Amino acid sequence: SYELTQPPSVSVSPGQTARITCSGDALPKQYAYWYQQKPGQAPVLVIYKDSERPSGIPERFSGSSSGTTVTLTISGVQAEDEADYYCQSADSSGTSYVFGIGTKVTVL
Amino acid sequence: QVTLRESGPALVKPTQTLTLTCTFSGFSLSTSGVCVTWVRQPPGKALEWLALIDWDDDKYYSTSLKTRLTISKDPSKNQVVLTMTNMDPVDTATYYCARFLSRGGYFDYWGQGMMVTVSS
Numbered sequence: 538s539y540e541l542t543q544p545p546s547v548s549v550s551p552g553q554t555a556r557i558t559c560s561g562d563a564l565p566k567q568y569a570y571w572y573q574q575k576p577g578q579a580p581v582l583v584i585y586k587d588s589e590r591p592s593g594i595p596e597r598f599s600g601s602s603s604g605t606t607v608t609l610t611i612s613g614v615q616a617e618d619e620a621d622y623y624c625q626s627a628d629s630s631g632t633s634y635v636f637g638i639g640t641k642v643t644v645l
Numbered sequence: 646q647v648t649l650r651e652s653g654p655a656l657v658k659p660t661q662t663l664t665l666t667c668t669f670s671g672f673s674l675s676t677s678g679v680c681v682t683w684v685r686q687p688p689g690k691a692l693e694w695l696a697l698i699d700w701d702d703d704k705y706y707s708t709s710l711k712t713r714l715t716i717s718k719d720p721s722k723n724q725v726v727l728t729m730t731n732m733d734p735v736d737t738a739t740y741y742c743a744r745f746l747s748r749g750g751y752f753d754y755w756g757q758g759m760m761v762t763v764s765s
Contacts, residue, residue, distance in 0.1 A: 572692075586751075627750070
């Protein structure tokens with residue numbers, strides 16, 4: 538079955554930039570989406586269609602895409618950004634959805 | 646205001662069938678482009694997509710679980726039901742329902758989630 542590959546963890550100091558990558562063979566064909574999940578809470582969409590930001594999401598969250606890899610960038614990381622981040626996309630047929638394993642962002 | 650809420654048994658025995666209901670408000674599942682989906686998350690593990698039903702009653706399932714899953718809807722009650730057969734302790738997880746917009750391709754509103762434990 539189709540898989541998305543993310544690093545399990547990223548550590549960053551406050552005010553610095555965190556970058557989380559997500560790789561998948563179908564990403565050149567399918568959009569990627571990013572969700573933030575804090576402990577005990579449901580996921581929240583932070584980026585859609587590779588690089589679009591929903592209303593209400595801070596500008597420090599941005600997304601980009603290049604070939605089979607998409608990247609979530611958090612600029613000027615704040616303590617409140619400490620959470621798990623999941624990339625999500627669809628397989629090449631567009632009828633099956635998949636999440637990455639999640640990346641735990643730790644703010645040092 | 647869009648809301649979704651999961652309901653069902655918190656505890657099921659191995660081999661039993663799990664039936665979960667998602668009751669939603671603030672949108673119609675009869676509107677073109679609107680879908681409802683189920684996602685689960687075992688304790689300390691990643692999100693896993695399970696199934697999706699769309700406004701036209703088309704249904705899509707996780708490849709690895711499709712033989713065990715059935716998704717259905719009752720638009721008059723604003724409900725979507727997921728059944729999962731032959732439950733096993735590895736199916737212990739928080740089960741979420743969420744709204745999915747086909748135009749955007751994302752899960753935009755989520756329920757609070759419901760913890761289901763499989764144990765004898």
